[in-house]
Amino acid sequence: MHEDICTIPGGHVTSVPGFLAGAVRAGIKENVDKLDLGILYSQRPCAAAAVFTSNRVKAAPIVLCQKHLADGRAQVVVANSGCANACTGEGGLRDAREMAELTAAKLGLRPEDVLVASTGVIGCPMPMERVRAAIRDVVLSADGGDGLARAIMTTDTVPKQIAVRFVWQGRQYTIGGIAKGAGMIHPQMATMLSFLATDAPAESGFLGAALRQAVDASFNMISIDGDTSTNDMVVVLANGAAGGEPLAEGHPAAGRFLAALTQVCVYLAQAICRDGEGATKFIQVRVEGAASEADARRAAREIVRSLAVKTAVYGSDPNWGRILAALGNSGAEMIEENTTLYLGECCLYRGGCPLDYDESAARAVLAGAEVDIRVDLGLGDGAATAWGCDITEEYVRLNSAYRT
Amino acid sequence: MHEDICTIPGGHVTSVPGFLAGAVRAGIKENVDKLDLGILYSQRPCAAAAVFTSNRVKAAPIVLCQKHLADGRAQVVVANSGCANACTGEGGLRDAREMAELTAAKLGLRPEDVLVASTGVIGCPMPMERVRAAIRDVVLSADGGDGLARAIMTTDTVPKQIAVRFVWQGRQYTIGGIAKGAGMIHPQMATMLSFLATDAPAESGFLGAALRQAVDASFNMISIDGDTSTNDMVVVLANGAAGGEPLAEGHPAAGRFLAALTQVCVYLAQAICRDGEGATKFIQVRVEGAASEADARRAAREIVRSLAVKTAVYGSDPNWGRILAALGNSGAEMIEENTTLYLGECCLYRGGCPLDYDESAARAVLAGAEVDIRVDLGLGDGAATAWGCDITEEYVRLNSAYRT
Numbered sequence: 001m002h003e004d005i006c007t008i009p010g011g012h013v014t015s016v017p018g019f020l021a022g023a024v025r026a027g028i029k030e031n032v033d034k035l036d037l038g039i040l041y042s043q044r045p046c047a048a049a050a051v052f053t054s055n056r057v058k059a060a061p062i063v064l065c066q067k068h069l070a071d072g073r074a075q076v077v078v079a080n081s082g083c084a085n086a087c088t089g090e091g092g093l094r095d096a097r098e099m100a101e102l103t104a105a106k107l108g109l110r111p112e113d114v115l116v117a118s119t120g121v122i123g124c125p126m127p128m129e130r131v132r133a134a135i136r137d138v139v140l141s142a143d144g145g146d147g148l149a150r151a152i153m154t155t156d157t158v159p160k161q162i163a164v165r166f167v168w169q170g171r172q173y174t175i176g177g178i179a180k181g182a183g184m185i186h187p188q189m190a191t192m193l194s195f196l197a198t199d200a201p202a203e204s205g206f207l208g209a210a211l212r213q214a215v216d217a218s219f220n221m222i223s224i225d226g227d228t229s230t231n232d233m234v235v236v237l238a239n240g241a242a243g244g245e246p247l248a249e250g251h252p253a254a255g256r257f258l259a260a261l262t263q264v265c266v267y268l269a270q271a272i273c274r275d276g277e278g279a280t281k282f283i284q285v286r287v288e289g290a291a292s293e294a295d296a297r298r299a300a301r302e303i304v305r306s307l308a309v310k311t312a313v314y315g316s317d318p319n320w321g322r323i324l325a326a327l328g329n330s331g332a333e334m335i336e337e338n339t340t341l342y343l344g345e346c347c348l349y350r351g352g353c354p355l356d357y358d359e360s361a362a363r364a365v366l367a368g369a370e371v372d373i374r375v376d377l378g379l380g381d382g383a384a385t386a387w388g389c390d391i392t393e394e395y396v397r398l399n400s401a402y403r404t
Numbered sequence: 405m406h407e408d409i410c411t412i413p414g415g416h417v418t419s420v421p422g423f424l425a426g427a428v429r430a431g432i433k434e435n436v437d438k439l440d441l442g443i444l445y446s447q448r449p450c451a452a453a454a455v456f457t458s459n460r461v462k463a464a465p466i467v468l469c470q471k472h473l474a475d476g477r478a479q480v481v482v483a484n485s486g487c488a489n490a491c492t493g494e495g496g497l498r499d500a501r502e503m504a505e506l507t508a509a510k511l512g513l514r515p516e517d518v519l520v521a522s523t524g525v526i527g528c529p530m531p532m533e534r535v536r537a538a539i540r541d542v543v544l545s546a547d548g549g550d551g552l553a554r555a556i557m558t559t560d561t562v563p564k565q566i567a568v569r570f571v572w573q574g575r576q577y578t579i580g581g582i583a584k585g586a587g588m589i590h591p592q593m594a595t596m597l598s599f600l601a602t603d604a605p606a607e608s609g610f611l612g613a614a615l616r617q618a619v620d621a622s623f624n625m626i627s628i629d630g631d632t633s634t635n636d637m638v639v640v641l642a643n644g645a646a647g648g649e650p651l652a653e654g655h656p657a658a659g660r661f662l663a664a665l666t667q668v669c670v671y672l673a674q675a676i677c678r679d680g681e682g683a684t685k686f687i688q689v690r691v692e693g694a695a696s697e698a699d700a701r702r703a704a705r706e707i708v709r710s711l712a713v714k715t716a717v718y719g720s721d722p723n724w725g726r727i728l729a730a731l732g733n734s735g736a737e738m739i740e741e742n743t744t745l746y747l748g749e750c751c752l753y754r755g756g757c758p759l760d761y762d763e764s765a766a767r768a769v770l771a772g773a774e775v776d777i778r779v780d781l782g783l784g785d786g787a788a789t790a791w792g793c794d795i796t797e798e799y800v801r802l803n804s805a806y807r808t
Contacts, residue, residue, distance in 0.1 A: 054733075055729060055732040055733050056731075056732040056733075056736075056737075056738050057728050057729055057731065057732030057738070057740060058732075084725070086725060086728075086729075087725055087728050087740065087753065087756075087758060088757070088758065089740075089741075089755070089756040089757035089758075090756070090757075091757070121723070121725065122723075122724075122725020122726065122728065122729060123723075123724060123725040123728070123753070123758045124758075125758075227710050227711055227712045227726075227729065227730065227733070228729070228732075228733045229729060230725075230728070230729045230732060306631050307631055307711070307803070308631045308803060311799075311800055311803035311804045312803065312804065314800065314804040315803070315804025315805050317804065319525070319526075320526075320527060321488070321490060321491055321525060321526020321527040321634075322526065322631075324461050324490075324491050324526065324527070324634070325459060325461055325490075325526060325631065325632075325633060325634050326631065327460075327461065328459040328460040328461030328462075328632075328634060329458075329459050329460075329631070329632045332460075333460075334460050334461070336461060336491065336493075337493075349491065349527070351493070352491075352493040352494070353492070353493035353494075353495070354491060354492065354493075354527045354528075354529075391800060392800055392804075393797035393800045393801065395715075395800070396715055396718065396795060396796055396797045396799070396800060397797065399711070399712060399715035399716065399719070400715045400716065400718040400719025400721065400796075401719050
């Protein structure tokens with residue numbers, strides 16, 4: 001849509017001017033060779049917005065961030081993997097607060113300017129001695145984004161990061177982001193963790209609304225296993241370093257900024273699905289012709305959530321009845337006679353009847369690394385796309401044999 | 405609660421006086437050695453009630469049964485496995501109608517007195533030539549219940565059946581039932597298929613209300629994989645053969661009848677979970693102290709649905725944070741500080757804090773074939789119990805390598 005939004009090759013969150021990052025091996029994870037604590041720092045104050053998990057059990061860092069973001073400003077995120085600091089009671093809140101205080105002291109800021117994010121095992125206390133040493137040891141640099149992306153990984157096998165750029169009236173604006181995913185991914189608000197940075201001079205109200213829209217079209221449209229985590233959080237920091245008029249509702253570049261932010265979020269959300277625990281295939285479900293956009297979203301997401309669909313895709317079995325069954329469960333308005341179903345280019349079902357399709361062609365679609373499912377509900381203009389991955393024996397193994 | 409409700413050893417659906425059944429190998433299933441079509445027949449007219457799937461995609465037999473049950477009466481169920489007759493359009497409806505007509509003609513009844521139930525692959529047309537021959541070949545007998553229970557099996561490994569008896573004012577009342585489950589089990593209304601029979605003289609209005617209550621406490625409280633099928637159906641036929649005053653609301657034996665019906669449904673629902681696709685463990689989740697019963701039901705069912713919980717149970721990993729995360733996702737009102745969590749007799753979490761529990765004792769609870777999870781929300785009097793099973797590599801294998 002916006003051809004002038006271009007991806008920066010090898011870009012990451014500190015590709016955005018004015019942002020520094022760094023990460024260290026704190027020893028929070030059992031595997032001491034892995035980075036597990038990092039800091040994202042803006043050299044100037046930022047407008048900030050975030051969306052958080054809808055899980056009623058909220059991790060201590062989530063509770064703290066909600067407080068620290070009340071003024072729509074933040075300048076730093078300190079994040080760790082290996083321990084979620086969730087279900088840890090008053091002690092957990094104290095630990096999250098101390099992480100903010102130590103990071104603020106290190107950088108000469110107020111604790112309220114620091115956001116804290118954690119991911120890992122639920123119910124374990126933070127090993128604060130290691131955390132204190134690690135916060136002290138982090139060295140910030142303009143190419144530290146990649147290390148930070150690695151430090152927030154849990155069962156992820158690759159870091160997820162991107163940066164995009166667009167030009168408006170001669171000025172260059174950059175948005176960069178990182179995310180982690182892998183398991184317990186069925187975001188209701190956000191995904192496990194994603195940090196976005198921009199040098200656009202976005203006002204915090206506009207930034208919050210833009211983030212909500214971008215997240216609804218990206219992180220809120222993926223499902224790996226149907227479980228919503230206690231620590232989900234997407235945060236965006238806008239330091240305004242690019243200069244120019246403040247970006248607010250009605251600004252002529254607002255649409256472009258939203259499109260660029262959405263592009264970053266969609267890329268990261270898809271990257272999470274491509275790297276789902278044990279996954280071998282990426283699944284895209286497009287629902288069109290729905291009675292409303294909400295219906296389209298519901299239907300697309302339920303299809304991609306369905307274990308029956310995920311396992312059939314894994315086995316390259318064009319058992320399309322499972323897709324219709326998931327559609328019927330989604331709560332979206334539908335009439336069988338109006339519904340058309342495609343697997344790649346193969347039309348399998350139309351007008352309430354199965355078609356006499358070429359099974360080997362359908363199997364070929366499913367055998368690919370990227371599987372496209374498309375449904376036309378034939379009722380209205382609502383459309384939405386959801387993403388996910390297959391479920392394999394390896395997913396079960398990862399979630400039963402190891403504690404994550 | 406009702407000690408005078410006793411289970412009949414080896415009992416099944418035709419342990420109920422006045423009911424006959426039979427089953428044959430129709431050749432609908434690929435494996436021709438397996439029974440796959442059967443008939444349940446009451447020698448006298450019955451009050452009848454049923455609950456059906458809430459999936460918007462409803463199989464042809466479901467649509468037909470809803471019509472045939474409009475008068476609250478039925479006398480026969482003809483059922484097959486191997487083909488769900490779902491998403492099969494007008495042709496599928498015609499086939500379901502013909503199955504009712506042929507069965508009615510065989511038994512000298514009106515087609516409206518016949519209910520049709522199908523389970524198996526979605527989107528395949530019924531092989532009607534085989535079905536016609538099979539309906540003709542079925543031989544009905546008073547010990548045919550076991551064969552019928554086997555004829556409705558798909559990936560089930562054992563038939564699920566039970567009969568119970570209670571005495572009221574010198575008269576003996578019997579309730580028998582069969583069910584099938586295994587996969588695509590997350591009933592919203594009923595489970596895949598269950599047929600219940602009783603000789604109690606239940607009026608159809610009372611029968612429907614009693615069935616709804618019994619199903620809400622049994623089939624609607626289980627989850628194997630979170631997917632609601634297109635063919636779910638529980639039906640009860642009451643032939644009144646036991647005699648006595650008509651059972652209606654306010655009848656002094658109504659409570660006992662409901663308790664016996666619920667006992668039958670709970671047994672069958674649990675049997676479905678014990679035989680879940682690839683399952684190695686049976687899971688029971690009890691939620692108490694909820695703000696409402698609806699909240700307790702929601703919470704219990706979400707815990708038992710969670711893939712993260714199911715896989716941790718499979719791996720005997722007391723990763724209890726996943727249970728709290730599922731609880732937080734359920735939509736039930738909860739306050740972390742009020743919540744207490746038990747695994748068997750081990751208390752793991754109380755007052756908003758993890759307890760210093762004995763991990764080996766918790767592992768021992770999870771290593772058993774039956775795992776008890778108990779949550780006290782500390783908010784009110786709402787309580788409910790849900791059942792399920794673990795998810796294993798074998799579940800993935802069954803659902804990817806074979807078409808079911």
